[in-house]
Amino acid sequence: MEVSYFPGCTLKQTARNFEISAISSCKLLGLDLTELSRWNCCGTVYSLSTDDSMHHLAPIRNLIRVQEDGFKEVVTLCSMCYNTLKQANELMKKEPDRLKKMNDFMYREEDYIPDVEVYHLVTYIKERLGYEKVRELVKQPLTGLKVAVYYGCLLLRPDSIKLDDRENPMIMEDLLTALGAEIIDYPFSNECCGSYHTLGQKEIVLNRTNKLITEARRDGADVLVLSCPECDFNLDHRQKDTLEKYPNFQTMPVLYFTQLLNIALGGNLEDCGFELNYIDPLPVLREKGIIK
């Protein structure tokens, strides 16, 4: 099944492990992620002011690209891309005047007709394949691996874009359960990692990382699983500085959900790109007998 796919900038750079593991695992699921023939920045953050249309141009332009490629759906992985594309799209559906203004401004583009649907990969898998199908395709169950799922903000809020119940989401948990993992009740799964404050106000992020990882440890998790390169950087790579700031801090591997998906479906280990994870997840995966 051919699926139109919007990668976003970070998946081509610091989060290559996210992209390659996603492409590999999707192939094993029978999904062919077809990168848009042309794309630009997603806009990164959704503009919240009523009088600003300029910052919606970037996401809408990408949706025009989807249209040009002849698709009605586009799948993303990065939660920032997902949130921005989806919120902008919802705005266009809701406000025809704004849509007209934007179309007029982009007069050299074809008009955007807001009937493209923006999907996060996990929703796409759930709705199109179903987790039962995924379960059937599992070659290496993640038995014994205790997983805390971390959604952060942008997959659950605001309501117009939420993947699942915003307080007690289960969509990722159910996928990982289908892969054989053991899910930990992790109350901070919808808290914020500190986001872009990692630049300039690093202290904020270190406090969060300490709090979020320590809670996951306390709840008995072996690893934290997520779907955002920003969260990943803060919760994984920032563990280095967190450890410096909090000497008693205990580190924990942080993985993209696609990395575990790829392993469970029997994909190549190289396609997980684990060399880009700061805290090495291989020891715990070996210990659990999930990889050799």
Added chain:
Amino acid sequence: MNKRIGVFICHCGLNIAGTVDVDALREAVGKIRNVVYVKNYIFLCSQPGQEMVSDAVKEHKLDGFIVANCSPTLHEKTFRTIAIKLGMNPYLVEVANIREQSSWPHSKQPDYATKKALKIIKGTIKKLERNIELYTQRVGLTKRALVIGGGIAGIQAALDIADGGYEVLLLDRKQSIGGHMAQISETFPTLDCPQCIMTPKMTEVAQHPNIKLYTYSEVEEISGFIGNFTVKLRQKARYVDWDKCTGCGECIAKCPSKPLSEFNRNLCKGTAIYRDFEQAVPSYPVINKEACLYFQKGVCRVCEKVCPAAAINYEDKDIIKEEKIGAIIIATGYDLMPIQALGEYGAGKYKDVVDGMQFERLLASTGPYAGNVKRPSDQKVPESVVFIQCAGSRDPETHYPYCSKICCMYTAKQALLYKHNVHHGKAYIFYIDIRSNGKGYEEFVQRVQEEEGVVYIRGKVSKVFKRGDKLVVWGADTLTGQTVEIETDLVVLASAMIPSTGSLNLASKTRLATDKFGWFSEAHPKLRPVESVTGGYFLAGTAQAPRDIPETVAQASGAASKVLALFSNEYIESDPVIAQVDPEICNRCGYCESVCAYGAVKLNPKTRIAEVNEVLCEGCGACAATCPSGAISHRNNSRKQIFDMISVATENYDQITTKFDK
């Protein structure tokens, strides 16, 4: 055709005269055809004003008159009564509402208001010209009441009517009467327990010669109208012959099947053959078929074996009974919103996050732990309890916009009872505002704060989660301007009150008016608070809106007195301003029947011609407006009259000069 019409223009102090140029108005009205007398007065509704009208009618031999004043809901009756005294048919008196429809809404446009007032009066004159004399109809009534819902509201209403000497059927869908009040541990602010103050009333109901109990029963169908209802009741299969049963309880003691106890809010197990609680009225049990081993698996029959009275009957069936009824009191009560919807509080996920009624059961001596407060998860005595008020109430965005009214008080009471139970325990109450406006209520809250050592925190909680075997509460203390974290053992949510499922079912069966949440609507929010919009139905207790026990009891007595007043009549007089059908024009389409909210218009089963039940018809006019062939008209609001009024309303009035014209 009325030819000698008088018009009386009221100044209503400055309410009308402050905006409308009443002198110009009088002058203009005087020129209208068929108007033989016009008079202005400062307050027509005053005694001298009424006398002036009365005198003028006699003196000028008026054959109809118009009072141009306030809304007809206020003084139409006053002036129609004057007509009756003068021997004039009261339906030849009309009100032209120039206050609510002109001087008030157009207070900033006096010129426009004056011209509009003239249009209103002129239109009313056109209508009056074609008004005919109407006479009320009389029908007999059944002096027997049905009270739906056996909580404290229904119990009180039933007792009052029964004491008044009339027969009452008291219906409840549960095995026993008692309702939510029976589940409560103690009541604020007096701390009486329902076992002490409610069971005497329940016993009185059981013993009262005028009360017939229908528990474990539901309303199947209601037809008819005020004074003359026919009600079909479904008495659900009990599988116990109550005529034989002695209520000894042997079957309950031996029943091996243990479903969760509904009375105990699922906090502990009950039995498949059960009565709601020990003091249940009646005390005879019923079998919960879904939980019964015999019904589900074909084995057991233990109750049958142990019953000394041979009262068990597995072949029992639902019975439909038909009863003639004159008035119906709706006392169907409330439920608490399902707390699962409050995901941020871990409700539904953590056993130790409970709702207010569950905590009542934890406190109650008849509850799962015999009145010793314990956590549902591990039966540990909670060292501290956090109460969260406004959980779902005052929350228009995600839940219910209204205040549930009782939570401030019952939370204070629960915190106090917890402190009495666990002396070293700490109780915290998160609140937004404390609403304690009842007799002795504020004093009670002060006592809870000052003497019982309950800590009030002004702010809302945003999140509750589990850490080890504790619950962590994240809240705000807006008074110090800080966020707070409390580690606690038990969280109690004062969740919003919502109409009971019984209310919602009944509303759909009776087509009685409710608000958008399903609370039954009263006929007037201030002046007719215990009457429903439809005649013959009265409201008591929380079927109408959230309220506490004293208010519920007062309203139940109010509703009962309305029923007694109705029953003191030998017949019912109906308003003749209703719909009438011209059978020669009716084309039998039945649209009228489908739009009638009162079931008053029906096609005759034989002729298929529409017929109006004159007592049931409320005169709303929906059928007349809908009738495509024009067969239905509204008495004294005929098509001709309506079109006359429209023509007047659309005339150009620039020729009238008021003092406001430049």
Added chain:
Amino acid sequence: MKIEIKNEEVRSEIIQRIEEISGENIYKCYQCGKCSAGCPSADEMDLLPNQVIRNLQIGKVDAVLNSRSIWVCATCYMCWIRCPRGVNLTSLFEACRLMTLRQNLDQVGLKEAIKESEEMDIPQIAIISLLRKLTS
């Protein structure tokens, strides 16, 4: 400390502008504090989110625009989705930031941001979102 509530400050033009840009009515807020209770950034704020709105309600717009809070907010939407009155605080905070940013008063320099990001493999979205939120 006693502050004076001034007629000219309450519902001032600038506050109305903030309401316009955010599309929010600040008077919907009944100060329950649920926003603050759940705000992941509350610990780093000098004014809690409910205090930000409270200050706007009584006309103290400078206290808000000079606060650290509006720059600490990382737009996680938690306040808005849990608000019982549906006040979109997330947009209100953005509008407060824009009141400063639209005067070309950037809160972070492009050069510093890029320099810092070169020391470590900072994800591109972090750099762009920082610049989007803290520069004009």
